[in-house]
Amino acid sequence: MTIMEFFGCTFIAFGPPFAMFLFTIARDPLRVIVLIASGFFWLLSLLLSSLLWFAVVPLRDKLVFGLVFSVMFQEAFRFLFYKLLRKADDGLQKVSQVTEAEHVTPRDISNKHIMAYVSGLGFGILSGAFSIVNVLADMAGPGTIGILGDSPYFFLASAFLTLCFILLHTFWGILFFNGLDKKRYWMIAYVVGTHMLVSCLTLLNKPTQSQPEPLYLASIIPGYLVLLVTGVLAFRTAGGSLYNIRAACSCRKGRFDID
């Protein structure tokens, strides 16, 4: 009964994103709307990638070709969504204001990192869903993978890679938006570069003649290293620091002192 594997892998891949959604997004309708909209933009990039793949018949079998262009399309659509979001600032502000007389800018609009985070998570959840749903769908039966010689860690590796990409997309969202806002173009280069790097690393999961055993760890370990670096960068960009963490860990009292 590998229904256990099914739930295990589902929780690994979607547990953290679910927690993020539950505590930071679900209570705020504006954020939910932006999340869905960014997910829609990711889907558009998928559509474009598939059209390209479908059109270029001779390269259908070449995974690298599709992969490179798909990364480029995703980043292009991240840029388009950024543009859209900035254009929609006024409108979003109006929607979130309760009364006209309010002079206060809502925090979601004033703090640009919040919407960057939400749209990054939207990208991540959709890409994660598309990458693992077909695996999960076939996992619930009585069997597990391996009769054709595949690694028994296939499901686990899929789940961990999915999680890695969901979180990476979230952090990439923060860095990318901030880079455009502040004209720090190295950030954008970093996002596109690491996206390409980690995606290409997953090619190692495909066994070849010279290397019959898939190197899952060769994609997972660098993937998580990149995730760590990106996470730290995003945290700092959003205003976090070691001091803040220490402050957050200390008791509540300190907070009132600051105020």
Next chain:
Amino acid sequence: MATHSRQLYLLLTLIFLLSHCISQVRPKRIKDMIYIPLEAQNACFRLLNATNQIGCSSAQAGNTGAVHYMQTDDDMDFVLKTGTTNPYIPILDAKDFTTDKVLKLAKSDRVNGIVVISVNLTTSDLPNGFSADKSCPNEGYGNHQGCDKKWNAAGHGMLFEDLDIPIFSLTAQGDVDKILTRCWEPFNKPINGKARTFPVCAVQLLSPMFAAKDAETCIRRSNLINDLSVTIYCDPLGDKNVVTTLKAIPSNETRPPKSVIVVATRVDSFSMFQNEFPSADTTVTGIVTLLATAKALWKLQDFIASQKSSKDVMFAFFQGEAFDYIGSSRMLYEMKKNRFPAATGGNVKLQTIDMKHIAQFVELSQVGLRDQDSLWLHVDPKAHNQTVDMLAKLKKYGAASNTTFNESPVADSLPPASLQTFLKEAGDGSLPSFVVTDHKEAFTNKFYNSRLDVASSIGADYPKDMNDTNEQYNANTTQSERITGLATALAQYLFWAATGNESTPEELQADIEDVNHMLFCFLHSPHCELFNYTISPDNADALNKNKQPFPFYVTVTSSTNQVTSLIQRVLGYFTGKVVNGSADNCKVTDSDERYSYMWMQGPMKTPGGSREAVCYKNTVKLSVAESPAFADDMEDYDWNSRKYSTWTESRWDTFTIRVFMIPSKQFQTQVLSTGVIFLVVSLVFMYWVNAKADILFTRTGVSREYLVNPADT
């Protein structure tokens, strides 16, 4: 278009995160990387009678177990006691598929199903024989109660056990390769005597049955209407009997008492598995003999019919006899209701036949495997005095055509035979009758009602170097020579019994070519000239699609079996006359319902060319062969009375068998707990981050760059 979009979807899934493809062959779905499906559709299924359910069924979701190929006694011990990767599904060779082994395995909690390898079955695999039937077939439904004579010595009633596990039979070499070389050998076969540990290769058997408990319950459930829809759980077993009468007495003439000679045989058999019902000696020998006899006797039909005092001869092919005499009991039931043969209301009908009209009853049972090179005549002891002349005549005609008959020494009971149904009704000693069989006492056929009852076991196979089907079709075999002799003797006997006149073997000689053709068609390939000639043009395509012989299992009543239709056709061809007609008017036009008209494909104009269809007029009729217990006019039948057969077959959806790997419990638990830990930790972490967001994301000491108005926060 659909396949394109699926490929697209798949490729993109691969692109975005994982590229999980294996070597050169790229399966379309993850499912194809997990499961290897097998083709086998030969599963054991469930039957139900008034008191029991028998046969096999898997759980609703199928039964899964680790594959273990049983080769030695140690393997039995391993599966039943010591193995650690239980539950198991043992793979048995045909020779190990014996009742005691199967029961031992089926009763164990550690066994979830059985797979048996049936590729290239030969009877030499099982020197002690194998029969899925009981040692006393149809016990309790004949005119003798109890099981005082174990006719079927090889039978231990495997099918009549409620096995409650699924059992599949693999007949394709490809399936066997999949399960042995791709599953058992690489993953489960012990290395140097050391058993493997998880992950191991497993097989899933899916054959869930709809019906449960007994026939009464499933019929009652089928009659319930839930949510305005009807779910049928089981159907009564049954089919059609094929009958023809020689004299075709019309309804406006009287039929004198004791004026009909019934000569009968049985059509159906069974075995453990769907699609494997060969039945060579069990019934084919009898069917072929009777058809050849009919053709021989019909040479003198005009003479017999013209004699005012001659007796009528009725040929009957009974269906469902293997399941407590379904066909014969229904015919008798119809006779008692005075509506046999059934008529639909033309001006002239066939005069009805009743029990009182029957002068004598001759039955052909298994006649292929002659004990001491002789056929044996079994006589109802109470009617013995009346049969002395009959037996003497038959012996005499037999001697003239190289066929020896002897009387069986078994004095107190008859072997399982349709005759028993009639004797039960006729009362003591009032029906002169005998059964022709090949066994003196217990069956010589060691594969009665089993999937091993094949052509080679009765000497109806061909020399190894004869591969041309045309040559095989016309080839004489030892069996066809014997059957021809028997048919000739029987035709002479029937001629004498009907008219009281003697005949010569030449006059009523059965045609050995017909016998060769019929044996080939029934046992080797239905795609043969005889069947093609007799079949209606509408059914020709369906016939030629079949490369395997048609199954002899009775199945359920909803449709007429192919075997029944073919017997009807061949009998119509052998006993009919060609009349002018076209496809449209080859039917009853003069409201004389005594006759049937069959539109046949007819002979080929040139060898291998198109055919010229012809119309045959004959007296062949089908009569219903469903147990009287299920008859429309049967009211308040007592299910436990054992008067009539109550067998029903459960319905099912699909038979599926596939092999795949199963991980250890430990590994699964690890994956699940990792997942749960990830979920719980991230829930706690995110709650904390969200609660402390103001502190965490405050740029201390510096202006907060994005804040328009810091004082407002």
